[in-house]
Amino acid sequence: MSPESTPVRSLAAQLRRSFDDSFARPSLSDRIAQEDFLAIELGDGRYVLRLAEIAHVAPIQSITRFPTPLAQLLGIAGVRGALVPVYDMGAWLGLEAGGAPRWLAVTGAAPLALAFPAIHSYVRVPQGATARADEPQQAASRHLAEILHHDGRAVPVISLPSIVAAIESAVQALPQARVA
């Protein structure tokens, strides 16, 4: 047994003790109102998604492409036994692709998914930790109307309902014959 195994064992014991203690302590959410976010890597920056706006997160198995006038539409994918259209999240925000999309965020408001490259972390903050952004009138920034202050930095909050509304507007603007 190498000497390095002792810290690993203590780490494992610490993990086990922390896991067990969490069930012994009263839940923090019972006492303080909290809000959950999912931090993602998009383009060259970091953004957060409000967890309440997401139905679920799934890894991309495969995306089936088809001809479409919408450049942001990547194709369709199967998620939990249902087919959903997959849109490029960065394209709606006007960002350069930061890599191949690996994850899908399925929205709860409409049956569609937005693809992004990487999950950074899970963020839980007290309620009201977000603030309004300074310039919401720009086209790309209207989906980034809020800022979350976390760990000493300001992270833009992506508004999935805003993107969904934009997608619906774009779809409705398409010619009906071609949609049919």
Next chain:
Amino acid sequence: MWTFGKKIALGFAVAFLLLLVISLVAYRSIEALSRTSYAVTHTHQELEATAQLFGSLKDAETGQRGYALTGDESYLEPFNTATAAMDGEFKNLRDLASDEPQQQKRIDTLQALATAKLTELRKTIEMRRKLGADATIKYIQGGAGKHLMDEARQVIGEMGQVERDQLRKRAEDVETASSDARTTIIAGTVACLVFIILAGAVLTRTLSSQIGAAVRHVRQSSTELHAAANQQAAGARESATSMTQITSTINELLATSRQIADSAQRVATIAEQTVSAAGSGESIVSLANQSISGIRGQVDMMVNHMLELGKKSQQIGAVLDIVSELAEQTNILAINATIEATGAGETGKRFGVVADEIRKLADRVAASTKEIRTLINDVRSAVNTSVMATETGSKAVDAGSRQFADVAVAFKRIAGLVNTTTEAAREIELSTKQQTSAVEQVNIAIANTAQATRETEASSGQTLQTASQLSSLSQDLLRIIQPETAA
């Protein structure tokens, strides 16, 4: 080219010739005067002898007259004395006038007259004795005796006149010779004086000019000599300094040569030790070669173990990939569970807590997986580095093994070369000792040269002083002969 000696000799020769001419003229004049003086004396002797002869004749007549008057025999003494001396006096007169034929004739006439007179006187004396005084006086009064005396007086007068004429002529000769001698001496003296003055002026001018030029040349030469002596002194001082430096350098060279000799001796000793060390080194190299073969086997085994360790690390990495994937999927499951629990409302809250803890656990597992991956990567990198280093070491061992063989050969060569080095070191030692001896001789020679240089410096100082004295002397000389240029 007329030298000073020739010019001065010529001047003295001309002056001497003039003096010689004057002296010859004076000598001839003195000779003439002397001869004239002797002739005058001779003439006076002749006159005196004539007067003495005539006096004897008159004494004889005086004695005859006194006897004739008195008959006293004592009065005949002058007659007898004069008669006895007369022959000698005639002989003396003839001798004095031997170079005068006219005077000889007159002497003959005078002697005949004197003989006739003496005969007449003897006759009267005999007459006095025999016939008495009267007959004798009567006979004398007849005048025969007087006639003879007058003739004799006339002849003696002619002889005296001839001698007086000669005296007058010789007085004129003396005056002429004296006048010539005075004229010659005065003229010659004046000419000699003029010549000496001219010659002196010419010689003075010439000598002043030539000696002045020579003195100026001497002065210039003394100045050049002064400068040359200064340069020589400076050169001698520089040479002395250089000699001192050379001596120091030679001494250092000497010390270095001795050190080289000692070092060569030590090198020879060390080379001998190196030969034996090379021999033992060869055997040590053989043993080391065997050891290297063993190390080679160990290194190969180590390389295999390292490669095996690398493979195991890759397998651990694959397992970690699985664990990481599981942690990520667990995290997503926990997130989705949280979303579902939130959607379930109050009933899902407890499930949400569980899902949250699972998510945290998955996060920690993911973080630990990252750390382990980092560690595994470090291990793999270390293994790769070790494998590469070991392979490099293996190659180095191979190369070392080959090089050990080369080293063994090199040791043999070293032994041979060290032998050569030993001989060379001994030759160097011998040569260095010879060089040391030569350097010592050079040092002695340089010391002698330095001494000669110092003497040269002293001599230069003496030359300098002499040049200064020569310059001062030439200045003084120039001041003496040409005051206007010297000033």
